[in-house]
Amino acid sequence: MSILPIAAAAAEIDTGDTAWMLVATALVLMMTPALGLFYAGLVRSKNTLNTFMMCIGAIAVAGVVWALIGYSLAFDGTGSLIGGLGYVGLNDVTFIPREGTTIPHLLFMAFQATFCIITAALVSGAVVERMRFGPFLIFVALWSVLVYSVLAHWSFGGGWLAAGGTLDFAGGIPVEMGSGFSALAAALVVGARKDYGRQALLPHNALYVLLGAGLLWFGWFGFNGGSGFSTGDPSVLAFVNTLLTPACTLLVWFLLDLIRGRKVTAIGAATAIIVGCVLITPAGGFISPGWAMVLGAVGALPCYAMIVWRPRTRVDETLDVLAAHGIAGFTGILFIGLFASLAWNGIADGLFFGNASQLGDQALAALVTPVYAFVMTYALLRVMGLFTSLRASQHDEAVGMDVVQHGEEAYPSGEGAILVLPDADGEALVADPR
């Protein structure tokens, strides 16, 4: 989110900006079910619903926690490390715009809520197919306060990174690096799936993966295009870059797939869409369209390498949140320091345009954010593990989380299912087959 020039002391609401931000907020909220679809396709069929439900659960829990306390800690005041309690329970969050914006404060809060929600949902990718649903929801509640709100304050809410000059247009720090490095910690604490490294654990529906990626890309236009909080130039630049960068990432991913396996893969393409969108997230409103295309092409390389290398390790970071979000966000944040252009963003130049100190500001965030996200998430899950079992038993994991956690199947045949009718006493009664 750019550090917007404060034009007038009492900003007025702009109807065009407000209309766009209403749409952008809805677009970003849609990204969380889209992520559910993307993730659900990548797991085995017996865990389809549980995987999707982790994303739906994040909407429920992170949405409520954000309104109650998270928003206040992230966006109240300009404390260096953490915000204040002035907006707890949405106190004082009204139609009057926040300083520097031209949209209702309430709408600003809702837009930011959708960011917190999808970030929490992203972390689930590290622990699918084995983490129990209840502890996951508790984790989301605590994580969205302890990790997301803090990082959002540092980068968006006037905390020390933003005050020090670090640029992050749409969330390379709290969303992408925050989720990616937290995912690594979560995978380490929860542990690998019991069959990991012993059996081939394959995606069960590549179409869901492609459809989910497509919907995520669609929503990302709201995510990046809305992060200027207006219909002004930075928003337009970020919006267009959200088209160009992933397209370049796709092309390079095709080439890498060809070199590695002589075939262009569909799930690889879906992954490339996500990686490209993540790459441009921090840099969207700061770099020229030409450099955005370079970012998409160059940024594909470390992420592709990570995705190829990670499954050879013992770390079952199941859906590669670290590679697709952590590494891509890291790359995007650093890229700002190299190629940000005052002519395009009106704020700052990067190293290649003669401003070396910007790279220093970006590198600081790229070092501190992963450490904070990893350490806090690791500690949080370790403490939670003292009070409850984070993962399902081996037996439950073998049967599948859909039946065990939710009592449903994604693909019920209905064969052999006997209808149960309650009788007058509320006792279960098996229906007479005649």
Place this chain on the structure above:
Amino acid sequence: MKLVIGIVRPEKANDVLEALYRAEVRGVSMSRVQGHGGELDRVETYRGTTVKVGLEDKTRFEIAVSDEFVQPAIDALCDGARTGEVGDGKIFVIPLERAVRIRTGESDQAAVTPVAK
């Protein structure tokens, strides 16, 4: 020559395959079946509809073996499929009258012996 039929939990099917492989029993058919063996019914709820799942998914192995491989096949099925809970499945052993390898026309003992290559 016998036909060994094992009906096991689908989530243990991979363990059974591993055990059969280790016992050097080659030549296996596997199919998905539904059945009921006296275990407790699982209850599922879809909106207002509650159902008891009377037929559980099972995996059925069919293994045609020469006599000296009958016991190893049975042992492998038991080792791979046992959890100790009701619903682990059953093994049936049936005498096999004739077997023909389609490619070569070999019959009986030669037909159920894996190709050495």
